[in-house]
Amino acid sequence: MSKILIVGGTKGIGEAISNELLDKECVLFSRESYEVKSTNHTHYSLDVNDGNFPEIEDIKSIIYCPGTINLKPFRSLKDVDFQNDFDVNVKGAVKVIQHYQRQLSKAENASIILFSTVAVTQGMPFHASIAASKGALEGLTKSLAAEFAGKIRVNCIAPTLTNTPLASGILRNEEAVKRSNDRHPSKRINTASDIASTAIFLLQNNNITGQIINVDGGMSTLKV
Numbered sequence: 001m002s003k004i005l006i007v008g009g010t011k012g013i014g015e016a017i018s019n020e021l022l023d024k025e026c027v028l029f030s031r032e033s034y035e036v037k038s039t040n041h042t043h044y045s046l047d048v049n050d051g052n053f054p055e056i057e058d059i060k061s062i063i064y065c066p067g068t069i070n071l072k073p074f075r076s077l078k079d080v081d082f083q084n085d086f087d088v089n090v091k092g093a094v095k096v097i098q099h100y101q102r103q104l105s106k107a108e109n110a111s112i113i114l115f116s117t118v119a120v121t122q123g124m125p126f127h128a129s130i131a132a133s134k135g136a137l138e139g140l141t142k143s144l145a146a147e148f149a150g151k152i153r154v155n156c157i158a159p160t161l162t163n164t165p166l167a168s169g170i171l172r173n174e175e176a177v178k179r180s181n182d183r184h185p186s187k188r189i190n191t192a193s194d195i196a197s198t199a200i201f202l203l204q205n206n207n208i209t210g211q212i213i214n215v216d217g218g219m220s221t222l223k224v
Contacts, residue, residue, distance in 0.1 A: 116138050
């Protein structure tokens with residue numbers, strides 16, 4: 001049976017995706033220990049930037065979920081901020097894809113799904129470091145989609161703020177959640193399941209590639 005590799009599959013969006021795939025054979029990567037919720041799932045504790053990957057046969061899809069929320073004034077950002085955001089968001093994805101590309105190329109309807117942010121297109125203050133790295137990831141998405149055309153589909157989901165543990169510093173109370181909801185044309189931020197359902201759709205559709213899919217409550221296209 002073909003396997004789905006979910007990097008960062010034990011928290012937030014990654015966990016929501018893995019929960020939608022309990023009946024599928026999945027391999028989960030994360031830094032922390034984790035007890036899988038399905039006998040179809042296998043978990044490995046590792047840091048992808050170390051490059052010590054297990055050999056996995058029959059990989060059909062890679063979903064790379066790790067991300068950062070590093071919101072600071074530009075003058076406060078240090079080299080280490082830009083480097084860490086790039087390492088987590090871009091370098092880790094590159095390492096995983098390079099290691100398992102040969103396996104993916106053997107699969108029918110192979111797919112890679114990456115994650116950006118609405119801040120890449122909207123020019124939000126205090127997002128310089130994270131928007132720079134996620135912008136690079138969008139470029140990587142389109143470049144790889146062209147290079148792998150006909151063999152591996154590559155797409156990227158660009159969410160707005162999503163209610164996950166990663167965003168807990170922003171969504172620290174009910175008032176903060178309400179303010180965030182009100183900034184969106186849809187009048188709500190994302191839940192992890194909003195993003196998970198989009199990822200599942202991209203896994204299943206075999207004629208979408210090279211796309212940046214905005215799941216952002218209308219922020220990227222509407223002014224209301």
